[in-house]
Amino acid sequence: MPLLTSLCRPDGPDLPDAVRVGDVTMSREHLLAAAGAVAGRVAGAPVVAVEAAADARAVTALVGCLLAGVPVVPVPPDSGDTERAHLLRDSGAVLTLGPGDVDLGARGTGTLPEPDPAGTALILYTSGTTGAPKGVPVTRAAIAACLDALAAAWDWTPDDTLVHGLPVFHVHGLVLGLLGPLRHGSRLVHTVRPAPAGYARAALEHGGSLFFGVPTVWSRTVADPASAAALARARLLVSGSAPLPAPVFARVEALTGHRPVERYGMTETLITVSGRAGGERRPGQVGLPLHGTRTRLVDDEGTVLPHDGEAVGELQVQGPTVFGGYLNQPAGQAPTFTADGWFRTGDVATVGADGWHRIVGRASTDLIKSGGFRIGAGEIEDVLLTLDGVREVAAVGVPDPDLGERVRVFVVADGLSEQQVIDHVAGRLSVHKRPREVVFTDSLPRNAMGKVVKQLLR
Template identity: 65%
Template sequence: MLSLLNGLPDRADAVSVAGRVMSGEALLGAASAVADEVAGAAAVAVHAEPALETVVGVVGALLAGVPVVPVPPDAGVDERAHILRDSGAELLLHRIGTAPPAATPPALPVDATRRSATSRPDVTPDHPGLIMYTSGTTGPPKGVVVAHGALAAGIDALVDAWAWTPDDILVHGLPLFHVHGLVLGVLGPLRVGGRLRHTGRPRPEAYAAAGGTLYFGVPTVWSRVCAAPAAARALTRARLLVSGSAALPAPVFDRLRALTGHQPIERYGMTETLITVSSRADGARRPGHVGLPLAGVSTRLVGEDGGPAARDGGSVGELQVRGPMLASGYWGRAGGLPMTADGWFATGDVATIGPDGWHRIVGRASTDLIKSGGYRIGAGEVEDALLAHPAVAEAAVIGVPDTDLGEVVTAFVVAERVAERELIDFVAARLSTHKRPRRIHFVPSLPRNAMGKVQKKSLADRTGTAT
């Protein structure tokens, strides 16, 4: 499988998921047994719950050269049916005793105790490895095809940036159906040769007890770690803390640094590109910034006029990227990724780039670039300002259509004992006045997906608008 497993550690505790441990030898044997059963299939789906069987099933299908379709275990009936139908998966792998609801194609239980020693030739770099379904702004989710070569290139770029070695013990409790938890969090340590300790769920106490050197989390995880100071202080022995999948609020960055002594690494990527930008293990880290392009990656900013946006740290533009870890295309759709005429992938994300090359992600062009009174305002900047207020626990900002201003800056805030006017004035004092929220809605919580990203469409629906 293009050496994605060439670093598989020959250790008794190579992989641990929710307390169940498997050696490198046992994993390879069990995965080979799965490969025997799925060989020749056009694609296989995996019920991607946090379990050893998920790891065995994914690795087994990759060994057999069969594209893997991770299916979220909490997917609704319609979402699951669409993924299975659109991908053409011929089997659905699952843990014994936990067959998903009535499913087509046939369900195949993964027996982690079985072993096989069948040898297979390596696949070619352009052979499809994963088909990962991601929601766009319109229509049903699309299957992003990530080839074996792109998976290897993406992991290797992070090995360089994060000084990732076989001595590292990676700890995380992230879902196994996204790039963060599956590609970085499972295939990463298997390729590098380090150990994986998946905590089942990302509880602070589980992170503290895991004894890792490298920890992955989304901002929600790190916020909860900071709320458990004893667990946070246990992470002082780690080498790196990495945050991704959503913007890490600056107050959480600062709190982590105070409790653990670590400045967390932040990075940027998406399903279609894997990780393309990151701060480095041997370099600086800046709150609110995702760092520099990885080795082999180029980036550029494009303004609304189609020309280059200034790299001055303040001018915003759409981020476009190119590099060896980009996906091949969308499953079942002709051609590759939609690229610009000169060969760049338009991410749909709005960013700034400083004179020194440091990137800051403002947000999605569709939801996080607010055009109000002739100004272009990044939602993330306003959110950071709100989060700096001691009474604010969470904040999300959107633009709501307005007949006078075009859009008005509108905030949804989880906070206690603070008035709307106080927060508006607080932001106006920290940022330009035109960036202040005109309206603030106090809510008990923000709607988030499995990776901790705020679902801003849900917030827009509450205002009677659409994003």
């Protein structure tokens, strides 16, 4: 089904509150009419930027650009002057739409042709942890393939009401959280902020059945048992954008009765691996490849590794959701893809004989090479989160003249000593995985999606 045609969903009922963003409600017809007015204004533009706040007018502007077939650049509302200037210059945006540029009462006139599925729908920007953010052109066909695969994996239907409070300038909140409900005909309740009380209210008052969150959302939810209990009414809880700590997984299950589904993806690939609504959910693992996606592991020399649950290597993917290359960077494409056409994710993983994937972390920050051993930071972090008193933890490798790298952990905790932290790891994992240094801190640096920014720790 083409992306534009699917936004209309003529085969399903259109409720007055099909789309709710904060206190603003719209039917799909209302949204598409107002978005059609935006489309009429921007049609023919090469690229348009949208101030992508969690606001009904921003949502309307984003959908309007898609209706017009114009590539849209969602600009984070909190972006600084330097970041904003880079996004606008690099993308070539000729127009920026802010909240004041959208009239929710306007109605578009005329009909618009279905844009080319191979055409760019979105230009999303990476986090920029290794330099200036890079533009990722995402095609309409890739979005459609991703959302259809997720519908099959999560049993996502027009009967669902999706609830989340995620930013609408990332894959999670924009592609899955906005375009997903429009494509599948489900209701959308955007809580503006991902607060546990807001999620609980959506479950109780709006009949929320499908809930999206990042690990920070779920950790805050389980810290509020009353709000968590309300989610027992849900059909499915989904966690993504960063690994969900096993203790949080267990606490979510205890308070809500649901074992969360985890999934894995990147801006460059959209979602490629996920658990299934009707299948097993394993703490610390992200599931199986989605329909049409292939994955493999390779070592530093490019040798393909076995799927035995033990071999640790870089995860590489192929499939209909993978992008074709970064915007304006043709000279830098070679390291991104292998000679035989696989995208190099830069993430380190293991894959079991049954196909289940476990993401260890980023090769640049989460693969620690110490004394000839390859150590996954995530394994150390998961173990430390089972130690009473530990609230947050991040493990990194730092240069060591003898070992090559030694394990250093940053811990947010109460009433613990360095030796207790070291002994806890050494007693549960191989001794070579124990931390050589422990740094106690009040908090860990995180980005907008809740991921720890380890470059700042290193």
